[in-house]
Amino acid sequence: MLTFLRIIKNGFQDFSRNIWLTVSAVLIMTLTIFVLGGLLFLSAIGENVLTELQDKIDISVYFATETTESDILKVKKDLEGLNEVKNIEYVSRETALSKFKNRHADNKVILDSLDELSANPLSASLNIKAKFSDQYSKIASYLKSDRFSKIIDKINFYQNQAVIERFNEIMASLRKFGLLLTAALASVAILVAFNNLQLIIYTKREEIGIMRLVGASNWFIRGPFILLGLFYGVVASVIASAVFYPILSFASPRLSALLPSFNILSYYLGNFWQIFPIFLGIGTGLGILSGLIAIRRYLRV
Amino acid sequence: MIFFDKVSKIYSPSVTAIEDLTLKINPKEFCSVVGPSGAGKSTLLKLLISEERPSTGRIFIHDQDINQISRRRLPYLRRKIGMVFQDYKLLPTKTAFENVAFALEVAGVNDRIVEDDTRQVLEIVGLADKGSQFPDELSGGEKQRIALARALVSRPDVIVADEPTGNLDPLNGWDIIRLLIKINELGTTVILATHNQEIINSLGRRVITLEKGRLVSDEEKGQYVL
Numbered sequence: 001m002l003t004f005l006r007i008i009k010n011g012f013q014d015f016s017r018n019i020w021l022t023v024s025a026v027l028i029m030t031l032t033i034f035v036l037g038g039l040l041f042l043s044a045i046g047e048n049v050l051t052e053l054q055d056k057i058d059i060s061v062y063f064a065t066e067t068t069e070s071d072i073l074k075v076k077k078d079l080e081g082l083n084e085v086k087n088i089e090y091v092s093r094e095t096a097l098s099k100f101k102n103r104h105a106d107n108k109v110i111l112d113s114l115d116e117l118s119a120n121p122l123s124a125s126l127n128i129k130a131k132f133s134d135q136y137s138k139i140a141s142y143l144k145s146d147r148f149s150k151i152i153d154k155i156n157f158y159q160n161q162a163v164i165e166r167f168n169e170i171m172a173s174l175r176k177f178g179l180l181l182t183a184a185l186a187s188v189a190i191l192v193a194f195n196n197l198q199l200i201i202y203t204k205r206e207e208i209g210i211m212r213l214v215g216a217s218n219w220f221i222r223g224p225f226i227l228l229g230l231f232y233g234v235v236a237s238v239i240a241s242a243v244f245y246p247i248l249s250f251a252s253p254r255l256s257a258l259l260p261s262f263n264i265l266s267y268y269l270g271n272f273w274q275i276f277p278i279f280l281g282i283g284t285g286l287g288i289l290s291g292l293i294a295i296r297r298y299l300r301v
Numbered sequence: 302m303i304f305f306d307k308v309s310k311i312y313s314p315s316v317t318a319i320e321d322l323t324l325k326i327n328p329k330e331f332c333s334v335v336g337p338s339g340a341g342k343s344t345l346l347k348l349l350i351s352e353e354r355p356s357t358g359r360i361f362i363h364d365q366d367i368n369q370i371s372r373r374r375l376p377y378l379r380r381k382i383g384m385v386f387q388d389y390k391l392l393p394t395k396t397a398f399e400n401v402a403f404a405l406e407v408a409g410v411n412d413r414i415v416e417d418d419t420r421q422v423l424e425i426v427g428l429a430d431k432g433s434q435f436p437d438e439l440s441g442g443e444k445q446r447i448a449l450a451r452a453l454v455s456r457p458d459v460i461v462a463d464e465p466t467g468n469l470d471p472l473n474g475w476d477i478i479r480l481l482i483k484i485n486e487l488g489t490t491v492i493l494a495t496h497n498q499e500i501i502n503s504l505g506r507r508v509i510t511l512e513k514g515r516l517v518s519d520e521e522k523g524q525y526v527l
Contacts, residue, residue, distance in 0.1 A: 006406050017394045210390045213350065214451065215380035216407035218373070 007223030014224055015231065022232070025200055029236035029286060030243075032193035033279045037244055039182050040275065041264060045255070046178055048262040050171055054133045057164060059157040061143055062123040065093070067151040072124055075148065079128060082142065084135035089127040096122040123153055134168045137161070190282075194290050201225070201294035208298040222295050229287025237279035244268060302328055303349070303459065303490070308358030310344050310514075318344035320514040322358070326492065328458070331485040333501055334494040335525055336511035342494040345511070346463045349492070350382055351375055362459075380408050383452025383489075385477075387464035389444040391436040391451075397443075398423065398432035401451045408455060422450040426480060442473030449480055459490040466497055474500070498525040 015022055063072055069092065076088050091099070097120050104110045114121075130136050140157035157164070204225075211221045245268075252265035268275065305324040311317045319341045326332050334342050347353040348360055351367050359366050362378070370378055391400050402419045410418075423429045426446040436444055445465055452460050462481060466474030478493075478500055485491045495501065501508055501524065508523025509516065518526060 002411065003409055013399075014394060206390075207392050207394070210392055211403075211407070212376070213352065213379060213384055213390065214404050214407060215376045215455070216403075217376045220407050 003220060004223075007220065008227060011224035011227035011231070015228055021200055021203070022228075025197060025228075025232050025287075026236050026239070028193050028196040029232055029283050030239045032189045032286065033237055033240040033283055034243065035189040036186055036282055037240060037275070037279060039185055040278070041248070041268070043178060043182055044267055045259065045262065045264065046174075048259060050174065052259070052261060053167075054171070055129070057133050057136070057167065058127050058129045059136050059140060059155060059160070061126045061128065061152055062154040062156070063125065063151050064153045065119075065121075065123055067124065069124070071151055072126065075143075075151070076126055079126070079139070079142075082139065084130050084132070084138055086129045086131045088129070091125045091127065093120050093122055093124045096125065133164060133171065136164055190286065193286055197229075197286070197290035198294045201291065201298075205298040208295060212299065218299050221299065222292070225291040225295055226288050229289075229291040230284050231287075233283030233285070233287040234280065237276065237283040240279055240283075241272075241276055302326070302361075302363065303492075304361040305345075305348075306359045306361065308348065308355045308360060310341075310348060310353060311356040317514050319348070319355070322514075322516055324509065324516065324519070326490065328490055329485070329488055331482065331491045331504070331506040332493070332509060333504060333506060333523075334492065334509045334511060335496060335501055337496060339513075340511040341514040342496075342511060343463055344514075346384075346461050346492065346494055349459075349461055350379055350384055376407065380404075380455050381457050381459070383455065383457040383460040385445070385448050385452050385460065385462040385465045387467040389436070389441075389448045389468075391444055391448060393436055396433050396435055397428065397439065397447045400436070400447055401454050404451045404455050418454055419450075422454045423447075425453070425483075426450045440473075441469050442476060445469060445473070445477050446480070449477060449484075453484060453489075457489065459492065460484060462491065462493045464495055465493070466495065466500065471499075478504070501525040 061075075063075075072090065076090055079085050079088055100122060101111065101114070128139060130139055136157055140155050140161075143152060143155055208221055248265045248268050252263055255262070255264055303324075303326040305322050308319055308322045308324075309317070310319040322341075322345070334345060336342055344353060348355055349362075349367075351370065354368050360368060362381075367378055391397075392403065395403060398419055401422060402415050405415045405418060420429065420432075423432055426449055428443060428446055428450070431439060431443060431447075436447070439447065445468075449460075449462075449465070452462075460481065462477075465477050465481075469477065474497070481491050481493060482504075505522050507519070507521050508525070510518040510523075510526060
């Protein structure tokens with residue numbers, strides 16, 4: 001207990017008497033946490049962009065004109081039973097017609113030729129959205145089965161198959177690349193911080209040797225360093241999370257112009273109690289670990 | 302009692318610091334180790350506090366083979382040996398008082414005794430009024446006296462001084478030697494490594510002379526012969 005109190009005393013004495021070392025250690029840790037936090041937000045934004053793109057894809061199933069509405073709704077119900085399906089929108093023949101007319105309201109030729117026809121030429125359709133874009137082929141093949149073949153006229157997946165598959169490939173490689181890039185940048189940030197902390201401890205190597213020669217046990221020497229590492233980590237993560245607030249407040253409205261569905265500030269505030277522990281973990285982990293590793297080298301006296 | 306039993310320290314095939322050294326130092330003795338630079342004086346002292354371990358041979362302090370002591374237990378050995386260095390080796394971020402007190406704190410001595418003993422030792426070395434100053438604010442002689450106080454404060458059986466006067470002017474050097482003599486008279490074994498001829502000749506105590514790692518003479522009331 002006495003030893004523990006002395007370790008704490010020594011730690012804080014070191015902290016206050018080496019104010020510049022303290023400042024630089026906290027600064028480098030804050031920067032690291034800041035970079036890692038930035039990567040976290042960037043990947044959240046990226047994920048959102050990809051999801052948004054994914055949401056733009058759907059497949060439409062067109063039914064033969066003589067199919068009754070109840071038959072179609074039955075198919076819709078069947079489809080809703082599938083795991084892969086996110087939602088289905090039913091477009092009746094009438095809706096399809098009025099949509100068509102609206103779209104071509106300024107094209108007299110089309111409207112005139114439409115009037116020439118006695119009946120509504122358009123088919124009813126279901127617009128299906130899958131949870132993930134690589135599930136469309138599965139849904140399409142489900143619809144291909146024999147029991148639907150009489151009523152289904154056309155599935156537009158097969159026209160767009162090449163495009164959708166291409167899109168899926170791009171998505172997959174974007175995700176992979178993003179992950180790799182994030183991992184690479186994160187390791188660079190951590191290595192830079194680690195090396196800096198090693199240098200800071202390097203300046204203390206002689207003191208560590210002296211303590212050994214005077215008869216201090218390893219834990220008596222290590223203790224203050226670990227305590228300081230912990231303390232630096234806490235301070236740095238608090239500073240970094242505080243600094244993010246004004247930055248994200250500034251960035252949020254500008255980002256919303258590009259990505260209306262995503263608010264980075266409310267993402268930060270909403271997930272604060274998940275994000276802050278990550279910062280804290282990185283900071284304290286870095287502090288304690290670099291302390292332990294560096295001191296080990298200088299304790300061999 | 303300190304006993305070196307056929308000790309050699311070979312750093313590399315071409316660098317032999319100590320060769321086949323057998324040596325006995327009795328309790329309460331004041332023993333000087335002399336020899337030119339590179340004779341192995343510092344290595345001898347480093348072996349004694351187990352900062353280096355011998356290549357062959359064994360070293361005993363109070364019948365304990367110190368090379369059997371694990372690194373983890375080493376601090377306990379060092380608390381029984383007070384060490385003084387040419388370059389003082391004070392902790393720069395601690396005041397003079399804290400530097401001395403540190404040697405007691407590491408041993409888990411309680412606060413009141415730390416306080417009292419530190420004050421007392423600072424008085425012995427004549428620096429009671431400089432306790433709150435940092436090493437940078439002290440002169441060389443003062444630094445060395447603080448270092449000596451630190452070595453002394455845990456009441457070691459042995460004080461080992463490696464060229465303690467090497468960085469000091471003659472006056473300050475003699476202060477340190479006088480303190481060492483005083484400490485020795487109070488019953489502590491003192492081992493002093495030096496190449497200061499004047500000091501050795503006027504001490505009139507045991508002198509061990511090393512040359513190229515070998516023991517070349519060992520005399521009671523010796524003189525600096527090289």
